[in-house]
Amino acid sequence: MVRWGVLSTARIGREKVIPALQKAKNLEVAAIASRDEENAQKVAAELGIGKAYGSYEALLADPDIDVIYNPLPNHMHVPMTVEAVKAGKHVLCEKPIALDAKEARLLRDMPSDRFVMEAFMVRAHPQWQRALEIVESGELGKLQSIQAFFSYNNQDPDNIRNKPAFGGGALMDVGCYPIVAGRYFYNAEPERVVSLIDRDKNFGTDRLTSAMMDFGEGRQAQFTVSTQSAPYQRINLVGTAKRLEILIPFNAPAGAETILRLDSGTALGDGGLEVERIPACDQYTLQGELFSRVVRGEEKLPYGVDDAIQMMDIIDAMFRSERSGSWETIGSPD
Template sequence: MGNKVKWGILGNAKIGREKVIPALQKSPYCKVVAIASRDKVQVKKTARLLKIGKAYGSYEELLNDKDIEAVYIPLPNHLHVDWAIKCIAAGKHVLCEKPIGLSYTDALRLMEASAAHPKIKVMEGFMYRFHPQWIQVKRLINLNRIGELKMVQSFFSYYNADPSNIRNKVDVGGGALMDIGCYGISLSRFLFGEEPDSVMGSIERDPEMHTDKITSGMLEFPKGRAIFTCATQLMPYQRVNVMGTAGRIEIEMPFNPLPDQQTKITLYTKEGQEDMIFEAADQYTLQASAFSKAIVNDEAVPYPIQDALNNMKVIDAILESARVKREVNFPATGDKR
């Protein structure tokens, strides 16, 4: 294996075409050599447009390509686990779009497959964690710049009421919580560095599509609390506030900052306000580079598959809490980080 990991793309999804594949191609540690789709005409167009050498008309053909070392999966949510397991069986490392599966039980199958092939790297694609602005937020917390972390507040919304859109199909894992609410859960766990003890959820569903169109959740951690709202039928907006006993950090564009624009976070303390500007960065490129370096150096990936399962467990609990209209507690387990 050389310094560049050879990648295959499993699916012709928009996020792959417009964001992740170009980001992979910018990484000095990645080379995209193939893409597969069941629509061979369209995938050939994508391959020509993005200068990818091989275009396959089936996912199986791509997995049989011995030249490919790692696979990126941007398929619909209900296909994540099954195809990740098939990638592992074919000896391919896997970077899979979030959420890792449809439920904790679903994702557990992937955990078991991964454990049976310890040389294969598997990671869920929460790309925001690799952006310099989030690395700095975590650093400020660790340096006690806001005192003791007590509250994380996040909001993420867009408007999409198209019933033909994959994000609005409940049977394949559509809805606000799976699509963007998982970020609010992930970043809260990331910042507190631990798992919640209990959660509460509230859901408003679309009367026709039955997907959750507005979901709010409250996560109780041993040292603090996180509150998030996500929505697929509200005006587009995103913001995160991180509150401590001695300060606050506001993240203006927390989840999908444009890769060619600067970002800003603001630290508020009793000394005043401090704006921190970060040069343009492609968080998908940074994620791909980190994952590829783990492959090249045969090191642990930055975020193990257990982290993905822990996030899925909280998603399940939010759904259950909203269903029974009460708080859901987590039993003591051995998988707390």
């Protein structure tokens, strides 16, 4: 049994990830830490976690913990991941893994026998895996365009997602999901990107961001993300023969089936529409089980630090494009 410890009592951990991990077959959520020991004890009691610590350092020092889940605010991802690895732990870190690519590259200096993985739970969901099977089967023809949208409405000035210094804004918070979709379904990396960004005049964060990624060979991916729009999400994978639609691609409900729609009709949508239903599952549970198998040596790490650095290089290029108004290539001198 792989023993997990959770850094902080953050909402995503309390409400989504920890309950999902507690359903996993090969791990135990054994400890949780907060800078407020009373709060840590309260959450531990509510969730049935055996140990509660009043500091992150105390949790990292626990010799019984194998894996650290890091859902701290974005600006604390790299510092606390570094500390966890130095303490001999493996780390599943929430996305985005860093504030920029330069910071992300600090993770390359970590011991090679400790695993660090960015928590893109969507990669563990069967609907993404099935969609990739369809793409790779050639049923869509040549995949030419990936179109994605992901939005929600949060205008709370005290919310950390609306604070630039802590890595807030639409591109960092949810834009990374369409980016990973492009990389996942093309099984390739973009060569250049261009973006159009509208910023909140009070917060300074990007509240509406659209971007295009050029994967070469005529392959494109376009997306729009927003923190101040009606909640909505969708992915369309458009090939030369058919179109595949993922209806709830990012925060798929844990207790409900998900749906893929395969369309071979005309642009007016009057052709045949095939619906494939994916049984209910919890992508956070599947992600936890996957990482635990990696830690136990039962499976290879599907992606690691280099993948996370590449993600930040792409995001950095999109922010450079905002300033330049032009296409930007991926990667730049530190």
